[in-house]
Amino acid sequence: MPSSEPPGAENAEKAVCARCGVTAETPPPTWSRAVDHGRRSYLCDDCCRAHITAIESRLDPARW
Numbered sequence: 001m002p003s004s005e006p007p008g009a010e011n012a013e014k015a016v017c018a019r020c021g022v023t024a025e026t027p028p029p030t031w032s033r034a035v036d037h038g039r040r041s042y043l044c045d046d047c048c049r050a051h052i053t054a055i056e057s058r059l060d061p062a063r064w
């Protein structure tokens with residue numbers, strides 16, 4: 001029996017930023033997590049911030 005874990009174990013939940021592709025062993029709490037079509041995707045804090053800024057800049061201030 002192999003004592004080491006096989007690569008690509010199903011339990012290995014590595015977080016990958018869907019935008020810039022940076023990886024983390026475990027998704028930090030600052031990362032934004034979303035479920036898209038049953039697949040989990042993450043946004044790192046930097047991309048999350050950029051994403052929010054992009055969303056806010058596209059909103060019409062008159063709507064608020």
Ligand SMILES: [Zn+2]
Nearest residue numbers: 017020044047
């Ligand atoms: Zn990112």
